Amino acid sequence: QVLLVYSGGGLVQPGGSLRLSCAGSALIFSGDAMGWFRQPPGKQRELVGTISRGGQTNYIDSVKGRFTISRENAEDTLYLQMNNLKPEDTAVYYCNRAFQPPWDWGQGTQVTVSS
Numbered sequence: 001q002v003l004l005v006y007s008g009g010g011l012v013q014p015g016g017s018l019r020l021s022c023a024g025s026a027l028i029f030s031g032d033a034m035g036w037f038r039q040p041p042g043k044q045r046e047l048v049g050t051i052s053r054g055g056q057t058n059y060i061d062s063v064k065g066r067f068t069i070s071r072e073n074a075e076d077t078l079y080l081q082m083n084n085l086k087p088e089d090t091a092v093y094y095c096n097r098a099f100q101p102p103w104d105w106g107q108g109t110q111v112t113v114s115s
Contacts, residue, residue: 002103004095008080009109017083020109022095024076035098036069036080038091039108050098051078062088085113 008020020036033052039045049059051069059067068081078095092108 004103004106006093006095006106006109009093009111011112011114012085013115014086014113016085016113017081018085018111020080020082020093020111022078022080024078032100033098034069034071034078035096036067036078037094037096038089038111039094040088040091043091045094047098048080048093082111085111087113089113 002024005023006020008018010018012018031053033050035050036048037045038048047060048063049057049067049069051057051071053073055071057069059069066082066084070079070081071077072079080093082089090111090113092110094105094108096102096105
């Protein structure tokens with residue numbers, strides 16, 4: 001059973017920044033492309049961006065230039081740096097395998113952008 005542990009969420013004003021972390025277990029990240037996902041209130045979960053095993057990243061248009069995904073394979077940790085946050089970024093954020101059947105999602109981390 002893979003356990004994903006999240007940190008870094010919170011309440012931030014529009015224009016602010018947050019850095020999310022997602023830690024795994026037992027070297028689970030090293031072989032897979034990983035993704036950050038989010039689920040806004042009342043909406044379905046969506047893919048925000050992905051990072052390959054080699055570090056190539058892709059993002060949805062709405063976060064390009066504002067969000068940056070990085071990974072530290074040796075520490076089984078995935079990061080999401082979010083800058084210039086907007087109210088529409090409010091959601092529960094999750095990490096998981098990008099293109100393979102997902103592991104248990106865990107609780108995610110809440111990000112609320114509000115003045």
